[in-house]
Structure formats: C-alpha cells, structure tokens
Amino acid sequence: MIIVKGLCKTFRVPKRAAGFTAAVKALFKREYTEIEALSNVSFHIGESEIVGYIGPNGAGKSTTIKVMSGILVPDKGTCHIMGRIPWQERIAHVSHIGVVFGQRSQLWWDVPVIDSFELLRDIYRVPQEKYRRRVAMLVDTLDLGCIINNPVRQLSLGQRMRCELAAALLHSPKILFLDEPTIGLDTISKFAVRNFIKKINQEEKVTVILTTHDLSDIEALADRILLVGKGSILYDGSLNDLKSRFGATKTVTIDFCKNTAPLALKGAKLLNQTADKASLLVDLHTVTISEVLAALAGQLELLDVTVENPPIEEIIVQLYREFTI
Numbered sequence: 001m002i003i004v005k006g007l008c009k010t011f012r013v014p015k016r017a018a019g020f021t022a023a024v025k026a027l028f029k030r031e032y033t034e035i036e037a038l039s040n041v042s043f044h045i046g047e048s049e050i051v052g053y054i055g056p057n058g059a060g061k062s063t064t065i066k067v068m069s070g071i072l073v074p075d076k077g078t079c080h081i082m083g084r085i086p087w088q089e090r091i092a093h094v095s096h097i098g099v100v101f102g103q104r105s106q107l108w109w110d111v112p113v114i115d116s117f118e119l120l121r122d123i124y125r126v127p128q129e130k131y132r133r134r135v136a137m138l139v140d141t142l143d144l145g146c147i148i149n150n151p152v153r154q155l156s157l158g159q160r161m162r163c164e165l166a167a168a169l170l171h172s173p174k175i176l177f178l179d180e181p182t183i184g185l186d187t188i189s190k191f192a193v194r195n196f197i198k199k200i201n202q203e204e205k206v207t208v209i210l211t212t213h214d215l216s217d218i219e220a221l222a223d224r225i226l227l228v229g230k231g232s233i234l235y236d237g238s239l240n241d242l243k244s245r246f247g248a249t250k251t252v253t254i255d256f257c258k259n260t261a262p263l264a265l266k267g268a269k270l271l272n273q274t275a276d277k278a279s280l281l282v283d284l285h286t287v288t289i290s291e292v293l294a295a296l297a298g299q300l301e302l303l304d305v306t307v308e309n310p311p312i313e314e315i316i317v318q319l320y321r322e323f324t325i
C-alpha cells in the first residue's frame with residue numbers, strides 16, 4: 001500500500017543575524033543554512049496496518065507525512081502510495097488519503113462545521129446519497145450532533161479534533177495520516193479519538209500512520225512502530241518485540257515490616273525507600289527477579305511485592321540513545 005525508498009529532504013533556510021546592519025547586508029548577500037530533515041528513509045506499510053511513526057522533536061516525522069501526502073517534494077528517493085507518486089498525481093492521490101494535522105485545521109474557522117463538510121463533499125465530489133450516509137455515521141460515532149451547527153472557532157480542542165477526524169474521512173479514504181491527533185486533549189477526548197481510529201481501521205480496513213509524542217496512543221493503537229531519529233529509521237518492528245528486546249529492566253516494589261536499614265542488592269538500583277516501602281530497578285542482565293526476591297526475603301519481612309515492566313517512554317529513550325551514540 002505504501003512503499004517509501006531512500007527519501008531525502010534538505011531545507012535551505014536563510015541565515016538571519018540580529019540588528020539593522022545585518023538586515024541591510026542580507027538584502028545584498030544572503031547566506032543559507034542547510035537542514036537535513038530526511039536522510040535515506042525507507043519502509044513499507046501494508047493494507048489496514050496501524051503504524052506509529054515516532055521520534056524526538058525535529059526527527060523528520062512531519063516532513064515524511066508531508067511527502068506522503070503530496071505537500072512536499074523530496075530531493076531524492078521514491079514514494080508510491082497505492083501505486084501513485086503523491087506529488088506527481090496529487091488529485092488522484094488525495095481522493096484516497098485523509099490527513100489530520102493536530103496543530104492545524106482543515107475546517108473553515110468562521111462557518112458552521114456542517115458547511116465545511118459540504119464544501120469538502122464538493123471538493124472530493126462525494127455523491128449526495130453517499131455523503132448523507134457518511135455524515136450520519138460520522139456524526140453518530142464521533143458524537144457530533146450538538147456541535148455540527150457551531151462555527152469552528154467556538155469549539156473546544158477536543159470537539160474540534162473530532163470534527164477534523166470526520167472531515168478527513170468524509171470521502172472514505174483508504175489511508176489516514178494523523179500527525180499528533182491527540183495533542184492537548186484531555187483523557188476522555190483522547191479515549192474517544194483512539195476508539196474511533198480503532199473502529200475505522202477494523203471496520204473499513206483503513207491504513208493508519210500515526211505520529212505522536214504520546215506513547216500511550218501508540219500502546220493503545222499501533223501494532224508496529226517506526227522510530228525515526230535524525231532523519232533516518234532507527235527501528236521498525238512490533239511494540240512487543242521492542243519491549244522484550246530493550247526492556248532489560250524491571251521495577252520491583254516491596255512493602256515490608258518496619259525496617260530502617262538501607263537496602264543494598266547486586267544488580268538492583270534502589271530508587272526510593274521509606275520505613276516500610278521500597279522500589280528497586282532490577283537489571284535483568286545481572287540478576288533474576290527470583291534472586292532479587294530471595295535476597296530481599298533474607299533481609300526483610302516482606303508483606304507485598306509488585307514487579308512492573310519499565311514504562312514504554314523509558315525503553316524509547318534507551319533505544320534512541322543506543323542508536324545515536
């Protein structure tokens with residue numbers, strides 16, 4: 001469905017020094033800085049996959065999405081989406097994709113949401129009957145009934161994001177690009193957005209490419225992640241593989257009968273300790289959980305034990321360090 005090979009994109013931005021003299025000089029002689037946003041990015045994405053496209057700020061995520069949506073032309077490399085080259089066959093291409101940029105709106109600010117939908121219906125040439133059924137489904141699933149007649153500027157962020165999703169899906173695209181769709185949303189709105197993405201993926205086999213800094217979005221939605229850093233793909237695989245490959249630590253939390261002696265264990269770092277509770281970070285390369293528990297039981301009277309995997313954020317940070325050092 002999506003084949004990206006060797007994408008490169010460098011931005012050339014004028015250098016700007018502060019001050020009046022520098023501004024006048026720049027009128028006659030401009031100097032430029034080159035920013036390499038993508039350097040040799042390649043991946044394949046199949047039908048009905050949900051792929052989390054993640055990476056630190058400035059890694060090149062939005063640039064990749066812009067290339068795949070036909071907004072930007074790369075300097076090098078190829079991109080085929082459903083057999084088309086996005087920036088060369090833009091009109092045919094956009095009828096098969098939906099795009100949501102969490103930080104920007106595709107709805108007209110001062111008019112009621114439904115008017116924006118009708119304009120999009122005309123742009124995408126959706127037949128009236130199909131449009132009517134589609135809007136009814138989207139209004140029902142995304143709970144837009146009370147807000148569809150309001151101007152966009154009067155909507156809360158969560159309400160607007162639900163409308164943006166509906167707008168992106170009005171023409172029933174086969175691929176959905178979501179660039180930070182849950183940014184700034186509260187927990188309830190995030191939940192609604194995630195459930196909707198899952199539903200559309202399962203019922204309509206829509207392929208979803210999701211960029212986000214919220215790794216709980218990824219955990220809730222994506223079967224596969226592509227980690228991008230410094231313009232290149234650093235990891236391509238499932239979240240579970242990532243956890244088992246790189247999650248070489250566990251956190252052990254214990255409750256015990258009062259004891260003030262500081263705990264010291266080989267292969268485990270003490271994270272915090274009070275008179276009756278402690279947390280330790282266990283390095284599974286050095287020691288096993290049962291060895292840690294046996295050692296703790298020798299030092300304390302244990303009342304309760306919890307063993308947790310490290311948060312996905314920790315694994316991602318570790319992975320990013322590993323690949324970039």
Ligand SMILES: Nc1ncnc2c1ncn2[C@@H]1O[C@H](COP(=O)(O)OP(=O)(O)OP(=O)(O)O)[C@@H](O)[C@H]1O
Pocket residue numbers: 011012013035036037055056057058059060061062063064
């Ligand atoms: N239009 C542009 N002109 C100049 N530089 C740009 C432009 N767009 C992006 N860049 C630069 O390209 C690099 C990649 O930017 P991009 O927006 O793709 O990153 P990102 O991974 O989406 O980051 P974030 O998570 O912060 O949104 C950055 O260094 C950015 O400053």
